[in-house]
Amino acid sequence: MDPVPSSSTFPDALRGKRILLCTESFGPVNGVSRTTLMLVNHLRSNGANVVVVAPHTGETTFVPTPTPAPTSTAAVPKLGPAPTADIRIHGYPLPYNPELSIVYPVRLSVLYQRSFGAVPDLIYLASPASLGFQVMLQLRQQPAERQIPIICNFQTDLAGYCAILFPPPFSNIAVLAFAKVQSFLFNHASIKTIFYPSRFVRRYLEEQRVQPDKLDVLQRGVDTKLFNPARRSDELRKEIAPKGEIVLICVSRLAGEKGFGFLADAAKELDARGLSFKLYIVGGNRNTAVETDIKQSFEPLTQQGKVIFAGFRTGDALAASYASADIFLHCSITETFGLVVLESMASGVPVVARDEGGPSDIVRNGETGYLTPPADLGAFVDKVVALATDDALRKTASANARRQAEEATWDRINNKVAWRMAETIDQSQRERAELHARNKAVPQDGGHQGQSGPEDRPAQGGTSPGDVVQAQISDMRLAGGILAISATWVAVGAYLVFIKLGMYVKEAVRNWFTSGGTR
Template sequence: MAANSAVGSSPYPKHDLSHFPSALKGKRILLCTESFGPVNGVSRTTLMLVTHLRDHGAQVAVVAPHNHTKHNTFTPPSSPLMSPADKQPEIRVTGYPLPFNPELSIVYPVRNSTLYSKTFGDDAPPDLIYLASPASLGFQVMLQLRQQPKEKQIPVICNFQTDLAGYCAILFPAPLSYFAVFAFAAVQSYLFRHASVKTIFYPSTFVKRYLVGQKVQEDKLEVLTRGVNTEMFNPTRRSEELRKQLAPNGEIIFVTVSRIAGEKGFDFLAKAAKEMDARGLNFKLYIVGGNRNADVEREVHEMFDPLREQGKVVFAGFKVGEDLATAYASGDVFLHCSVTETFGLVVLESMASGVPVIARDEGGPSDIVQHGDNGFLIPPNDLDSFVSKAMKLGQDHALRTNMGHAARAAACEATWEKINNKVAWRMADTIAESQREKSSPQVQKLSNAGLDAQQLIPIYGWLMMNDAMRENITSRIVDARLMGGLGIIVSVWMVTGWYMVFTECFLWAKGRWREAERTRRASISA
């Protein structure tokens, strides 16, 4: 989990990550993210980066979709070293919230020039664009940059934190899932391979294999793990009061922290809980998280019946800050069942809280959990082994304690300062490289190519075009290509959205039918 790990073929020099690059102070950074707030791991990671950059004097303008949830509002402080503060705005763009996860939106078409104008101004384009988990917003930004001549392109750094294709494979039925996975993979591969994209940060070897498989140039790829706030997430947050409330008879407390959604592995967790109960383990399962879609949340809750009705499974809803830290630390064992995590920040937060982890060996957690030391990694579909290890840790207090100490020690090695400094150094190096390229004779020659073409190609004279006409036609051609590309992306998102709307209606109808059935049975029993 070292923060300064690097791909051997990286063209950039290594730096002392304990220091922030002074060259980045005053630079204009346009940061586009698909969600911005303290609810999910990706958003919390982005918030910490924005705050870190601003604290050290960089100008960071944030562009994100409008909030559709009351829990997702947060504005990091402006840089104390920069003035005026309005050069560090937070711009919200319009989009349609996904029914399954309203924290994410399908952003409606927006032009890069509009984003530049609303952030740093028409006469001061950004020095660098940073895309956090690019999807509908990030795709649009990258697509438009492809249409620009080389001398006008702004360098891009991406942080690949969300496996959209993996979500599609789980959420959609075949054959729609095949189409969705192919479409997302094709769009990502096409956009990431362009020269304007200088670096793609990835959080785990699982993600690297995926990107290499999509023909993304390996010298662009750079590992970037996540850090954890070891002061917030700490064993001292353990609450005996909460433990007595949850487990008054001394039951083992298993904790899960996750957004309540089908793709998060709750079907597997429900089977594991029922199997542990069948084997006679005295436990409580404390699940922290929720979903703005009540029908989706209800569907997951019902997976745990009858254990939920018996009080053996407790859904706590959303928790943030100290309440979330207390929930982690008050558990005995953390269960992680999702196989779609590119990193798995909740795993690291649990370890920092001194709680050992049992996780399915897929995705990001495979790089975090050290099997047999601070937790256990179980083959993704091996339910029997998962249950056996959970019972082993639940029944062996000494093993649980030793693994908890090892988990805390491992988490303390992942500091946010070094990780965010690594991003800052890459930004500084990328900006410097871009400035050198734009001042080179080759690029200057390219910038005059339009004039040379007018002199060399007779068709210009034959068409009797003036400069205004040529610029107008060129603009229309670029706009046509841009709208064609946006059409493909928007079509993919529309198919996704309509399918989710259909599923939401189905879940709603199913929930109403179940309520009616329960009412009918109750009336018969009475």
């Protein structure tokens, strides 16, 4: 990709443009959705016309706060009637994470009508999955003159999640299916840019044979005012560690793919080595059965008061939790970036992480924390003990972490996206104008004009054998894509039903034993 202009400014050309932003989750649900929310607020506050399409579930529906008026002094075009609201669509909530859903079929034309009442200038897909796949597949069916440019932000390793959550051979089938689907969709001409957050993700996309000129690195920013060492709370520390124990923290959704099995083993090893610590785990899961399983894996340390589950935290409470800790422990190996790592560093808390995925590009080993081999529990525990028992080392790492985080601002990150959007829209408009001019240049009698070749002319009055073959090939590819996506979601859906039944039975058995075998 060509370098974008200075990310210190917002492109005037994007003000008033219609952007349809489709995301698999929206709001303060996780790092990915918080990143999307920051982008939406930035675009709107600078005059871009953004409508968000996202699923809602029965468990929770996030309603964004009103967007502030544009802060720029540049003139903002009048947009006419504003879109009524962001669009919430229905889906089947995932048993392990009800905040996320498999979106039911939705027509792109309906989204156009409900959003702007017209075709948008650009479509932005945040972490494309069930919703993003549908959008990309439907756009493939449109003729060239009706193609809308797409920018994707690849933030979620779906294949990695499947490899962890599904047992063999289902995991192998799911990983292969996702790879085929993503390769099929991402290689289409309508996909202009795929942002990726780390080298780990780029390698994966290159393995799917995505064209290198479409790939552009996009890391994340952090709110250094909110996440700040000044948020450290002596009161909270006394509540967590009344005897002055070292405070270890983990901020994550409670789910199997987040590495909690590894974290539980690490906590037990730290206890066996005699380290005086408290492990403060911030996060939860709307599915109580999943949350209960995670908590039980830390026994007996939880009963002994060495592991504390704080539940969900947001805003000031979350910032205080980070800043009041001494060391952040990151055990997930499926993170494409790892926003919590950057938030911890902004809070002046060094990080010990497994050297896999996004955190490998964030943590500067030996400076802002440590990276250890993903499967080496002993090395992970060694680094935690080293930081916990050396105040000077921990203080130096804390200062280094804060300095590094101060280099990553949301304005610069989001302006980079905005410039790419503006350039993509401009390029798309020029290409459509050239296509329109070529079509107009073709005489109605079917003759030649100028240097236009057969490939420049629409079919007149009939269809050549070559056109028929080309159409059949196109139909076969489209059918293959539909079949692959359908098979993927049918398999996932069937397995989700199986999981839900299993969790229901497990919860019933647990309740039966808890009640002493009586009703």
